[in-house]
Amino acid sequence: MGAGLAVSEMLSANPKVWDTAKSKLRMVHSDNAGIRSVQIAGSDPDELAYAAAMNADNGAQIIDINMGCPAKKVNKKLAGSALLKEPTLVEQIVKSVVEAVNVPVTLKIRTGWCENSRNGIEIAKIAEHNGIQSLAVHGRTRADFYKGNAEYDTIRAIKKAISIPVVANGDITSVEKAEQVLAYTGADAIMIGRGAQGRPWIFREINYFLEHGVHLAPPTKEEIRTILLGHVKELHDFYGDFMGVRIARKHVSWYLQAHDQEKTFRSIFNAIEVAEEQLEALARYFDKFN
Secondary structure, eight states: OOOSOOBOOOEESOGGGTTSHHHHHHTOOTTOSSSOEEEEEOSOHHHHHHHHHHHHHTTOSEEEEEEOOOOHHHHTTTOGGGGGGOHHHHHHHHHHHHHHOSSOEEEEEESOSSGGGOOHHHHHHHHHHTTOOEEEEESSOGGGTTOSOOOOHHHHHHHHHOOSOEEEESSOOSHHHHHHHHHHHOOSEEEOSGGGTTOTTHHHHHHHHHHHSSOOOOOOHHHHHHHHHHHHHHHHHHHHHHHHHHHHHHHHHHHTTTTOTTOHHHHHHTTOOOHHHHHHHHHHHHHTTO
């Protein structure tokens, strides 16, 4: 729907967890549409290098290293944004992964661990000097999690300090904000995360606005119906009926926030246990608008 690149779910570099059903699903890349960028996370340079090589062999065309995730279960293993506290280890990891594969390696970071250790520029320079091809920066520290507002001064400073492409991320939820962030930071691209939840057409809206300076007409309810039903069916097909049904619930909730403000339908939908019944319920819901 207009995105230039979509990065995979984060994969652990620890081979001990690769035998789980969830990990096995995440490690199949050959059938993915578009450029296949696979994100890995961990703290051991050798493990990350091995994971990078294995995923490249499985069809990854870009390897992305995660040093931005703020989740406690990730950080307690010194992975994700916890690595920002260890610049020497960051350098070892980047070198190890870049040397292990023949595809481009990119990096995702936050601006630092906390307000008193906002070292995004230092990490960015390490990345550039050791072969990272593109750097995505979320405009918060790890201590911020997702609270407050993203700040773009650090992203702007990083862009000025390095010559590789910089991707700005954080709180970009409208076409106007996309334009503002690009202009202010000088970034080469923007990354959308939560802003696309339940609204995957935001990418084409941003592209249109940046090119023409006016808003693209919003999707009709019929188009939303088609997109949502197709999305839910894909979830069922990919994850299977049991997990697909459960994962579909959060996506449907995001899609229908504006339409089902009283949460009447969503409470009914969340009680459905059968994949086909979910699709039938959604079809009935949209039939009301015809």
